[in-house]
Amino acid sequence: MIQTSAAPAISPSKPPAILSLIGDTPLVEITQFDTGPCQFFLKLENQNPTGSIKDRIGLSMIEAAERDGSLEPGGTVIEATAGNTGLGLALVAGAKGYRVLLVIPDKMSQEKISHVKALGAEVRLTRSDVTRGHPEYYQDMAMRLAEEIPGGFYVNQFGNPANPLAHERTTGPEIWEQMRHDVDAVVVGVGSGGTLTGLGRFFNRVRPRRGIEMILADPKGSVLCEYVRTGKLVESGSWAVEGIGEDFVPEIADMSLVTDAFEIDDEESFSTARELLNREGIFGGSSTGTLVAAALRYCREQTKPKRVVSLVPDTGNKYLSKMYNDFWMAEQGYIHRQPHGDLSDLVSHRYEAGEVITVGPDDTLLTACKRMRDSDVSQLPVVDQNGRALGIVDESDVLVKVHRDPTHFNDPVKTAMTNKLETLRPKAKIKDLLDVFDRGRVAIVMEDDKFLGLITRTDLLSYLRLHMPKQ
Helix, strand or coil: CCCCCCCCCCCCCCCCHHHHHCCCCCEEECCCCCCCCCEEEEECHHHCCCCECHHHHHHHHHHHHHHHCCCCCCCEEEEECCCHHHHHHHHHHHHCCCEEEEEEECCCCHHHHHHHHHCCCEEEEECCCCCCCCCCCHHHHHHHHHHHCCCEEECCCCCCCHHHHHHHHHHHHHHHHHCCCCCCEEEECCCCCHHHHHHHHHHHHHCCCCCCEEEEEEEECECHHHHHHHCCCCCCCCCCCCCCCCCCCCCCCCHHHCCEEEEECHHHHHHHHHHHHHHHCCCECHHHHHHHHHHHHHHHHCCCCCEEEEECCEEHHHHCCCCCCHHHHHHCCCCCCCCCCCHHHHCCCCHHHCCCCCECCCCEHHHHHHHHHHHCCCEEEEECCCCCEEEEEEHHHHHHHHCCCHHHHHCEHHHCCECCCCEECCCCCHHHHHHHHHCCCCEEEEECCEEEEEECHHHHHHHHHHCCCCC
């Protein structure tokens, strides 16, 4: 039996006023992209308190559970979430004095996980490479926890009618008024299906005769686009975009509302989101890229002017370590550098581009230690003012020097560094690289006296993974 913990010390009779800022988000026209004959607008759901559209359903589902008695004072709110619903629940339920326990797949960004923890939620990470029926599948795990914990309330955003109701009662009417009752198409993604169903119901009601097209933007690998086109459920693949796409049709997702669907791969999603920030100044998350890419495709296919609306479901702040990190993008194969056909292609951080964290021979060991900690690395090349690699210093070198007397942190790096370097020329072979690794060293790539960068085992694995034969 899992023991409960004390609820947050917040008065449920008067929760924080921040909850009053959920919804009523702005809508802005996109002007710096080719939108064909159409006008294209984005509703900035990243302006909600936790930076996500899911704040709306968090408030709706918690208040509905309070009304019907599913959630009682002192209870525990439990949910399976890709992160954003968890943030909304952590904000709302935490503000109302409930304990919050979230089951999150391990592919989610660290920013989301850190955010929900900072809001006071407890997190159980589980595998993202398993499907329904597996004991570590995130929804099955959340359901099991709700049964084990006294007073546990399983939110179940995928089957909770208060989810689409939030969009039917708030998001839809807001768009309708902001667009002055003139909307031709709405582009949405499906995670739980609440946005699609809620908006579809509202727009079918306010304009039943001519109708408003509901366009699905779906990550490549998800089963939903193919389901819309053929009515068949195919085997799912994998995708890196967070928050949308599924390997099943969620219970509350009314897929009959969808009039057309576009499949967008990860690379196009990420590049579109980055381009949206660069051109329009709109800082959206990974699913924003999927929605905008699909909306632009739809707009450019049209032959007559239409007014098209989509969403910025969450903020890009949650993806700084992933989609907005050039090194992560290159490591995953989403940014393509000009290949040289030699070992320099394996150097992920290039010295001459200012991408390598280094230390000078006369810098102190304390400086080296701080740079390793701040950059989350365990070793640093020692480079002089002329750009020559003189040695390498790692955590073990520093530890040997200071463990008996911490005053040695003030000693220069050159007193502790390893100056017997394992250098390779760019034209060296992979076998030469493996020989360096076998000796427990990091390979330093040099062209004459010019330091190019380091190659680690991780760099080699990433290179081989990106160049493996396509199945």
